Amino acid sequence: MKLKKTLKNILKSIGYDLVRLDGGLGYGSSENELLKFMKETQVDLILDIGANKGQFGKAMYNFGYDNKILSFEPLSAMHKMLKETSESFPNWHVYEQCTIGEKETTTTINISNLVGNSSILPIKSTEYNVQNSHYVEKEEVKQITLASLNKNDNVKSAKNIFVKMDVQGYEHFILNTLKETNYNIVGFYIEMSLVKLYDGQEDYLYICNLLKDLGYDLVYVFPESIRNQRMIQCNGVFLNNTLSYK
Template identity: 30%
Template structure:
């Protein structure tokens, strides 16, 4: 026998009121348009305007992601260990996009790791050497770093973009020169996008990147890090600097230019090469050994690029902090 409730629902459409039955004792009534119902979890429904189809993906306890479904599209929810966090993957990404995804994830994890280290070690000035257009500085701000940033970018066109990135940030200082082992005027290879370098490409580099076959050179000023530190740290009562280097094969030259003042840095980050893209750049083992000899210990290694043919890592972001003295207290 039909209940009064059910009979009422059957009558409503006759007087121009539309009905969507949502289950025992629950219904949606409306006058105009169409509605789509998508089940969400147990005993819950999503009601949306129109006739579009939606996908619902479990994203943890009592949490779902609802997306308008495109043809063949699906979303996969992957738990990240016991952290409670989940990664949502668009199922439409082709299998050959896995490597690109891995590198993007590595970049994110590296930035998050660095932000945590800066806070843990009380860093109040980051030397951003090889700043390009300011991507690194912007990333620091997104992850909550509020201290001083001092960026160095020698290429004139790129520096103009860096200056615009920093113009509304009063504690982000920018300089239009390179850092190296000694003061000089040198030629830098430009028009290689973010890979401009003071070094020529290696044979492997020429095979890996077509851009190295083109480009031009530009005369730039090179200065020593220990000569610019006093001005860069001016006004900071108790400086605790961190050195980030991304100079396309020139990081060891920047490091050498710090001289004895490298002991003032509480940590560093360097792009080290497992496969050398630039002629004359140090091998990864050589670079890491030099940093360790200066008192730094590795806290993370994050792939930056991979060889598409072999899957081998070309470069890593190597993150380090000053190691404690033997028998001394742990680094903070």
């Protein structure tokens, strides 16, 4: 105990902290906290929308998730890396290169010099956006909807699905088709913005109210990015209202 206290004090002196990976709700790592919700709701499939090169999926498997993941990524370079990353995990499946939106069509992705900021939407000029973030090229990609997955084998065989979304302002466009799905979504893990970073984006309050109307309650929040001593983005966990606050 004395060693732990000493180590914590040393780390705090240089701006860090020491926490248990599984420290109880509110005290562990974000991956472990999220995994608790997955276990509680008996999730057997994660829809990983906006997978980039697979950071989220890899983290979930490394922290103990062992069921299926179906990942989606629109950018060709990232999609290639995503497929390579997924090959080390037998339950990890990668959908064909596409984006997900409110209708089946072809759309254009604006690619940022900071790839994680790439979006279908125009980037806003604001002091709260990532400094020097700007679009450098475009890529035309296929767009599907959540309802397009109604006949997907991985989706059809799943009993309890959790949807992770990191889509740079496009959240509400995706959620607008939720009523057209025929599979059981028990929860969502969604990156939300407290300030609008893209033209056409809706903020966290709109997303919370939209999901509330669709039958999902916000039950947990993880800070995501902070600038000028202001939280800019957070990740919200939403559970079906039959599972949230009983």
